Amino acid sequence: MITRFMTEVNAKFNPFSMRSRATRLFLSSLPPNARSTGMQINTTLLPRASTSPATLHIKFKDGKEMNLDGEKLGIKGIIEEVDRHSRALQKQADLTE
Numbered sequence: 166m167i168t169r170f171m172t173e174v175n176a177k178f179n180p181f182s183m184r185s186r187a188t189r190l191f192l193s194s195l196p197p198n199a200r201s202t203g204m205q206i207n208t209t210l211l212p213r214a215s216t217s218p219a220t221l222h223i224k225f226k227d228g229k230e231m232n233l234d235g236e237k238l239g240i241k242g243i244i245e246e247v248d249r250h251s252r253a254l255q256k257q258a259d260l261t262e
Contacts, residue, residue, distance in 0.1 A: 166194055166244050167251035168204065170226045177209040178219035178235075185219040187235030191243050223247060227254060 176192055178185035192208065200206060211217055221233045221243065229250060233243050 167248055167255060168196060168199060169202075170251050170254040171199075171204055171223060171247075172226055173205045173207070173222075173224040175207045175209075175222040176220070177211065177217070179211040179213065179215050179217070181213045182215075182219070184236050187238065187240040187243055188219040188221050190240040191221060191235070194240075194244070225250060225254065 174192070174195070176188050178188045180189065192206075195204075195206065219235050221231075221235055223231045223233065225231075231246065231250070233246060235243060238246065
């Protein structure tokens with residue numbers, strides 16, 4: 166997963182819910198040095214009894230914002246969407262060099 170072009174990741178989820186699994190897996194797939202490279206990661210943990218859906222909001226360097234639903238997409242779908250936009254940004258960066 167290309168994380169170089171992400172500037173901010175906001176996640177809100179219930180850590181005990183199976184419906185939040187894709188969001189948890191996405192956060193665990195971020196590299197350990199993500200915060201030191203300038204990415205802002207904000208997580209909000211909901212209480213165990215909460216029925217609110219998990220939300221994942223990602224901002225990129227070009228200003229694009231994505232609101233992804235982990236319940237519908239799953240972890241593969243989330244990574245696919247993020248990589249699709251990151252590859253487009255990678256192509257633009259390669260062309261300008």
